[in-house]
Structure formats: C-alpha cells, structure tokens
Amino acid sequence: MISVSLQRREFLGLGVAAxxxxxxxxxxxxxxxxxxxxxGPLRALFMxxxxxxxxxxxxxxxxxxxxYPKVPVEATFVAYEALHDKIVxxxxxxxxxxxxxxxxxxxxxxxxxxxxxxxxxxxxxWKTTMLPVEEIVRYQDRDYAMPWVVGGKLFYYNKKLLAxxxxxxxxxxxxxxxxxxxxxxxxxxxxxxxxxxxWAQAECVIxxxxxxxxxxxxxxxxxxxxxxxxxxxxxxxLEWMKSTIDEGxxxxxxxxxxxxxxxxxxxQGQAAMVLxxxxxxxxxxxxxxxxxxxxxxxxxxxxxPSGAGPACTGSSNLAITTGCERVDDAWNFVTFLxxxxxxxxxxxxxxxxxxxxxxxxxVLGDNPELAKAHGEQLKSVxxxxxxxxxxxxxxxxxxxxxxxxxxxxSPQAALDTAVEKANELATA
Numbered sequence: 001m002i003s004v005s006l007q008r009r010e011f012l013g014l015g016v017a018a019x020x021x022x023x024x025x026x027x028x029x030x031x032x033x034x035x036x037x038x039x040g041p042l043r044a045l046f047m048x049x050x051x052x053x054x055x056x057x058x059x060x061x062x063x064x065x066x067x068y069p070k071v072p073v074e075a076t077f078v079a080y081e082a083l084h085d086k087i088v089x090x091x092x093x094x095x096x097x098x099x100x101x102x103x104x105x106x107x108x109x110x111x112x113x114x115x116x117x118x119x120x121x122x123x124x125x126w127k128t129t130m131l132p133v134e135e136i137v138r139y140q141d142r143d144y145a146m147p148w149v150v151g152g153k154l155f156y157y158n159k160k161l162l163a164x165x166x167x168x169x170x171x172x173x174x175x176x177x178x179x180x181x182x183x184x185x186x187x188x189x190x191x192x193x194x195x196x197x198x199w200a201q202a203e204c205v206i207x208x209x210x211x212x213x214x215x216x217x218x219x220x221x222x223x224x225x226x227x228x229x230x231x232x233x234x235x236x237x238l239e240w241m242k243s244t245i246d247e248g249x250x251x252x253x254x255x256x257x258x259x260x261x262x263x264x265x266x267x268q269g270q271a272a273m274v275l276x277x278x279x280x281x282x283x284x285x286x287x288x289x290x291x292x293x294x295x296x297x298x299x300x301x302x303x304x305p306s307g308a309g310p311a312c313t314g315s316s317n318l319a320i321t322t323g324c325e326r327v328d329d330a331w332n333f334v335t336f337l338x339x340x341x342x343x344x345x346x347x348x349x350x351x352x353x354x355x356x357x358x359x360x361x362x363v364l365g366d367n368p369e370l371a372k373a374h375g376e377q378l379k380s381v382x383x384x385x386x387x388x389x390x391x392x393x394x395x396x397x398x399x400x401x402x403x404x405x406x407x408x409x410s411p412q413a414a415l416d417t418a419v420e421k422a423n424e425l426a427t428a
Contacts, residue, residue: 041074042329044098045086048077051149051279051316056346057337063345064336071329081202081258084391087114094323097330101145102203103136103315103383104390110139111388115319119143121331131378133353136315145317146334147353152311152381153207153275154373155302156284160295161272165190174309175215175240175302178273182249185272193251195244196271198259199405201398206384208275209401210312212237214382215304221385227422230415233306238404238411245405255405267292275301277314278350281370298370300377310382351375389425396421 171177218233400418
C-alpha cells in the first residue's frame with residue numbers, strides 16, 4: 001500500500017482507542033492497572049524488520065498509553081536474527097514482560113516454561129471472528145500467545161519488464177512458467193539477474209526453501225516426525241534453486257541477502273521476480289522507496305509440480321513471559337495491539353488476523369491486491385517444522401542448503417547431512 005497521508009492516519013485514528021476499549025471490554029479485560037503492586041514500565045520486546053514497522057508499533061503503544069495511562073510501556077526493538085537469543089538470554093533475569101515470538105519458537109518456549117499459558121483468556125468467539133490462526137499459538141492443546149501477524153511469503157513481479165519482453169503475466173501462475181520467463185528476460189538482456197532471493201544463512205533461506213519444498217511435492221517430516229526432506233521433492237527443490245544460480249538467473253548476492261535486501265533490489269528495478277513478505281507491497285507504491293511505482297504486482301506463490309503453490313508461513317505472536325509480574329496489564333497490552341481497531345488502523349505493511357477486517361475501506365482502500373493475495377495465499381500454506389529444538393535444527397539446515405548453493409556439496413549430499421543432524425537434534 002502507498003504511504004498513507006497524515007490526514008488518512010488522523011481519520012483512522014478517530015475512534016480507534018474507543019473501539020479498542022470496546023473490544024477489550026468484550027474480552028472481559030478491565031481497563032487501568034492490574035493492581036499487582038508491580039512498579040515501573042511494562043517491558044516489551046519487538047522485531048524491527050518485516051511485519052509491523054517500528055513507527056506502527058510505537059503508534060499502537062501511544063494509543064495504548066492513552067487508553068491505559070496508568071500502565072507505562074517500554075519497548076525494545078532488535079533484528080529478527082537476534083530476537084530468539086535475546087528472549088532466551090533475558091529470560092532468567094525477567095527482563096521482558098511481553099515478547100514477540102516467531103511461531104516456530106512457541107514449542108520450545110512453552111516446553112521450557114518461558115511463556116505462560118493463556119488458554120483461559122481466549123474468547124470462544126475468536127474461533128469465528130479470527131482467521132484460522134489459533135493453531136499457530138497452540139502447543140499440546142493449550143494457547144501460549146496472542147496471534148498478531150500471520151501469512152506467508154507472496155510472489156512479486158515487475159509487469160512492465162514482462163510486457164516489454166513478450167512474457168505473459170499468466171506465466172507467473174506456475175514455477176515452470178516463472179522459470180521460462182526468467183530465461184526469456186535473461187536472453188533478451190532485460191535484466192542481468194531476473195531472480196533475487198533471501199538465501200543468506202539465516203531463517204529466510206528456510207522459508208524460501210520451505211515454499212519450494214512443498215511446491216515440488218516434498219515435506220519436512222514423515223507422519224512419525226522423522227525428517228525426510230532429503231528425498232523426492234526436497235532434493236528436487238534444492239536442485240532447482242542451484243540450477244537458477246548456475247544458469248545466471250539468480251543474483252549470486254542472494255546467498256548473502258535477507259528480505260530487506262531483496263526488497264531493495266526489486267524496487268530499484270534490478271530484478272523481475274521475488275518471494276517476500278506483505279510489507280513489500282506498500283513500499284512498491286512509495287516513490288521515496290521505489291523506482292518502479294505502478295509496475296510491481298503482488299500475487300500468490302506460483303504452483304509447482306505438486307499441483308499446489310503453498311507459501312511457507314511466518315507468524316509473529318505476542319507472548320507473556322513467566323517472569324511477568326503484571327499479567328493482566330500484559331494481556332491488556334497484547335490484546336490491544338492485536339485488536340481489529342489497531343490492526344485496521346495500521347494496514348500498510350501487514351494485513352489483519354480478523355476476518356471482518358477485509359470488508360473495511362481502511363484495509364482494502366490503498367492496496368486491495370495485497371488483501372486479495374493474502375486471503376488467497378492463506379488457503380495454501382506450509383509450515384516449518386514444529387519441534388522442540390527448532391532453532392538449532394534450523395541452523396543446521398541453513399548451513400547445508402548454503403553448502404549446496406555455493407557448490408561445496410551436491411544437493412543430495414547436503415540434504416543427507418542436514419537430515420542426519422536434524423534427526424539427532426530432534427531426539428537429543
């Protein structure tokens with residue numbers, strides 16, 4: 001969505017605090033302080049990268065402070081790559097009351113009792129008023145966080161580059177069509193590298209590989225939970241990734257890039273096709289960030305040989321730590337930030353978790369294409385492994401994927417090593 005004018009933000013702000021207060025009242029959550037006797041601010045840890053921008057979160061916090069003047073909030077922002085370890089290392093000292101967690105960490109944090117069970121605080125009607133997102137905050141049939149951001153990487157392409165070189169936009173519906181389009185663009189010299197990806201040794205390469213893994217008919221684990229991505233579509237997907245580098249279709253800098261780098265390259269007009277998160281849609285329409293305003297299309301992930309085009313999910317949820325001494329205040333805070341009113345007031349980078357939001361002008365007005373793509377993509381998603389030792393397992397897989405992409409090992413050998421080590425860690 002384009003950068004929103006101050007006037008529109010002021011318009012959306014009217015009644016937001018009141019509306020959110022009504023939402024919290026409906027949840028049975030009282031206003032004001034919890035009366036726990038705890039002093040000092042409510043301390044919250046957030047990510048500064050994809051998802052809600054730092055300015056969006058600070059605006060939400062400002063609205064919360066207006067509604068709850070007795071509950072000061074102190075926010076800390078770190079890069080995604082530092083977030084997990086920051087949560088772990090600060091847990092013993094009780095440094096934070098509320099933490100933003102990747103959905104894949106919930107099993108670990110719940111098992112280690114680092115976050116609290118909030119099942120009794122969930123309202124029954126959320127099962128129908130929310131999108132089907134409660135599963136991402138559940139562990140052993142209990143809820144451990146408030147859903148906040150849900151979705152998968154979407155597919156973006158430069159329609160002008162395609163049209164100028166005789167490539168049909170319908171080719172973007174399948175990975176076969178996308179690959180053929182990349183070869184055409186390369187042959188005609190339209191762009192040096194048609195593809196750019198976030199394949200750095202970080203979680204981003206897991207997400208991209210996860211989407212292709214499922215599209216090519218592979219899976220992370222079998223029905224018994226054993227890792228098996230070194231067979232079938234798992235190998236084919238990694239071979240496909242490597243082949244795009246070998247053919248000169250993928251920018252080799254992709255092996256060092258995260259999502260912000262991919263966004264920058266696409267919006268400079270230096271790439272034609274990418275996978276990335278919701279927030280790119282807004283930046284693509286902003287002349288201060290994009291040289292290709294009006295040329296970028298956002299749509300669902302292409303369909304692969306499996307007959308599906310799933311996106312690897314990337315949920316971010318708000319959890320309350322076991323060290324929190326003001327649980328009622330913290331619950332007020334996380335439900336305020338996740339309320340329909342707050343999410344609808346900040347739709348530029350993230351689409352809401354509430355089903356009813358998608359009929360609102362504030363959500364659809366600037367970029368209905370994003371809302372449509374997001375809604376369609378949620379019908380076809382694939383998750384990353386949900387295992388207790390996820391972070392360590394992810395790091396092993398990242399290393400082996402990169403070994404294959406750098407040509408240090410064959411895709412098969414790299415995945416064999418990754419699977420062997422992942423299964424060892426999963427049972428450790």
